[in-house]
Amino acid sequence: MTRDEIVIAIKDIIATIAPDEEVSNLAMDVRLRDQIELDSMDFLDIVMELRKRYGVQVPEEDYMQLSTLQGCVDYLGPKLESKSLVLTALKG
Amino acid sequence: MSDERRYYRGSTDGKKPRTSDPLAKARGEYDLIVIGSGLAGMTAANVLGSLGHKVALLEQHYNFGGMATWFKRSGGHVFDVSLHGFPVGMVKTCRRYWSPEIASRIVQLDGIRFDNPQFHLDTTFTREDFTEKLVSQFGAERSTVEGFFDYLRGLNYYDDPRDTVADCFERFFPGRNDIHRLLLEPIAYANGSTMADPAIAYGIVFSNFMSKGVYTFTGGTDWLVAKMKDELRRNGVELFNNVQVERITVENGRATGVVAHGRQLRARAVLSNANIKRTILDLVGREHFAPEFAREVEAVRLNNSSTQVYIGIREGCSVPWITDLLFTSTREQFDSPALCDFRGQSRTFSFYYPKVRPGSERFAIVSSTNANFADWAKLDDATYVQEKARLIEETLRELERYVPNIREISDHIEAATPRTFEFYTQHVQGASFGTKWEGLRPSMELSSHIEGLYHSGSVGIIMSGWLGAANYGVITANKVDLFLRAAAQTAAGGR
Numbered sequence: 001m002t003r004d005e006i007v008i009a010i011k012d013i014i015a016t017i018a019p020d021e022e023v024s025n026l027a028m029d030v031r032l033r034d035q036i037e038l039d040s041m042d043f044l045d046i047v048m049e050l051r052k053r054y055g056v057q058v059p060e061e062d063y064m065q066l067s068t069l070q071g072c073v074d075y076l077g078p079k080l081e082s083k084s085l086v087l088t089a090l091k092g
Numbered sequence: 093m094s095d096e097r098r099y100y101r102g103s104t105d106g107k108k109p110r111t112s113d114p115l116a117k118a119r120g121e122y123d124l125i126v127i128g129s130g131l132a133g134m135t136a137a138n139v140l141g142s143l144g145h146k147v148a149l150l151e152q153h154y155n156f157g158g159m160a161t162w163f164k165r166s167g168g169h170v171f172d173v174s175l176h177g178f179p180v181g182m183v184k185t186c187r188r189y190w191s192p193e194i195a196s197r198i199v200q201l202d203g204i205r206f207d208n209p210q211f212h213l214d215t216t217f218t219r220e221d222f223t224e225k226l227v228s229q230f231g232a233e234r235s236t237v238e239g240f241f242d243y244l245r246g247l248n249y250y251d252d253p254r255d256t257v258a259d260c261f262e263r264f265f266p267g268r269n270d271i272h273r274l275l276l277e278p279i280a281y282a283n284g285s286t287m288a289d290p291a292i293a294y295g296i297v298f299s300n301f302m303s304k305g306v307y308t309f310t311g312g313t314d315w316l317v318a319k320m321k322d323e324l325r326r327n328g329v330e331l332f333n334n335v336q337v338e339r340i341t342v343e344n345g346r347a348t349g350v351v352a353h354g355r356q357l358r359a360r361a362v363l364s365n366a367n368i369k370r371t372i373l374d375l376v377g378r379e380h381f382a383p384e385f386a387r388e389v390e391a392v393r394l395n396n397s398s399t400q401v402y403i404g405i406r407e408g409c410s411v412p413w414i415t416d417l418l419f420t421s422t423r424e425q426f427d428s429p430a431l432c433d434f435r436g437q438s439r440t441f442s443f444y445y446p447k448v449r450p451g452s453e454r455f456a457i458v459s460s461t462n463a464n465f466a467d468w469a470k471l472d473d474a475t476y477v478q479e480k481a482r483l484i485e486e487t488l489r490e491l492e493r494y495v496p497n498i499r500e501i502s503d504h505i506e507a508a509t510p511r512t513f514e515f516y517t518q519h520v521q522g523a524s525f526g527t528k529w530e531g532l533r534p535s536m537e538l539s540s541h542i543e544g545l546y547h548s549g550s551v552g553i554i555m556s557g558w559l560g561a562a563n564y565g566v567i568t569a570n571k572v573d574l575f576l577r578a579a580a581q582t583a584a585g586g587r
Contacts, residue, residue, distance in 0.1 A: 044567060
């Protein structure tokens with residue numbers, strides 16, 4: 001996955017767990033929870049989806065790394081390098 | 093244990109007798125065994141089943157659902173035990189961890205009423221409406237009310253739990269016993285909160301309700317649990333009722349399964365949705381834990397139990413619209429411990445109109461009080477029967493203020509006490525809302541003491557309503573998934 005694809009991967013996960021939220025205009029450097037309504041259960045769901053789709057483990061102490069899209073790209077980049085993008089909500 | 097002694101039919105405390113081996117279809121080994129089908133256990137089982145793990149869910153009762161339960165009585169009566177009501181967050185939780193169909197049945201209650209010597213009001217139970225009432229009816233400063241809501245919303249798990257509900261109320265609304273009553277009474281019935289509990293345990297639940305009001309299921313608990321069972325089966329979870337787990341087996345510091353009805357069922361992980369004290373001190377056994385951890389668990393306080401009176405309205409009769417949920421008291425001043433009084437003056441009435449079960453024309457009313465187990469446990473049998481009758485009579489007298497002809501239109505009345513709750517749920521001391529705040533830590537830490545052993549039963553008050561329970565099931569399921577995947581990888585790597 002390229003860095004651009006990682007952004008799409010995260011947006012797709014958010015679109016899956018929070019179908020009422022608009023994800024296309026999310027800014028890279030602003031905290032996700034300041035842009036859309038995400039609570040701690042939503043973040044847990046993001047972590048579970050990452051594990052389910054890509055086999056990526058995010059330990060609890062690293063959850064903070066995922067607070068912005070840029071943070072997701074930086075943190076997940078090495079972990080997702082060899083994986084291919086899975087889309088469920090944004091396909092078509 | 094003698095099943096003949098435990099299971100008998102026909103009395104108000106009856107369970108169905110077991111007629112066949114409840115584990116006849118069980119395999120010898122699972123990825124995960126879940127003990128107890130309360131909302132947390134069921135939700136965890138469903139999430140983990142959907143992630144591809146082989147899960148068995150064991151329930152001691154014949155119905156699944158734990159405290160989310162119902163029962164039927166002759167005359168066409170169906171009574172829900174704990175249906176009214178939960179916060180709007182349940183919509184998201186059901187959509188995500190159950191099904192869109194279940195989520196679509198969640199509707200807002202139309203009315204919530206308070207009636208006591210200090211105030212009378214109807215409310216939507218939202219922040220906007222409470223703010224309005226606190227300002228216009230109670231004369232509080234708007235900025236103080238806003239500050240109170242913001243403070244509670246801002247509390248999180250890592251904050252100092254020494255700030256109590258009483259401290260917090262006194263800071264914002266000093267000496268305002270009436271406001272304290274408005275703020276605490278409904279949450280006391282929702283999760284057992286008292287003035288002495290940490291503000292956070294109260295604040296999380298109160299804030300959840302205040303976001304959009306109080307919700308319930310259309311279709312009743314029977315419909316809900318039937319749908320959940322369908323969903324569990326669809327996700328490959330094997331369901332077993334009437335199964336009494338005798339113990340959780342531990343070998344070399346690892347959970348290896350359970351023993352039930354004399355049979356060992358093996359699993360790579362065990363998730364107990366039983367009470368945390370029962371799980372650690374009885375099902376596993378304190379000898380498997382460090383003494384200081386066992387002592388910490390022993391010191392965990394339980395929440396109060398409840399009484400309920402179930403009033404079935406005769407077919408063809410009806411109850412005029414009053415409200416959905418009525419918090420009523422004849423007590424002049426609010427006193428938090430008095431909500432559990434043996435001869436309490438405070439109770440809630442849940443009114444079940446035909447809208448609850450579309451297609452049915454039936455009405456029912458369920459009254460609830462908080463109660464202390466010890467008050468009921470000590471009674472001899474004859475006194476116990478008398479006291480149940482007394483509870484029913486007092487409840488009817490109270491209800492007559494709102495439904496004057498209740499004695500004519502009702503044709504089934506029965507009471508449940510802390511003893512009833514203990515019998516059906518096997519909760520220690522019939523606890524209706526799990527444990528106090530300090531139960532949270534041993535629950536969350538359990539797997540660091542015994543590998544592969546997890547807990548999701550009601551703890552810390554905040555996990556004790558329907559929403560908190562279901563979400564705590566997911567939080568625990570996430571840990572179990574992580575563990576099972578790591579274990580599978582190790583196994584694969586070792587080949």
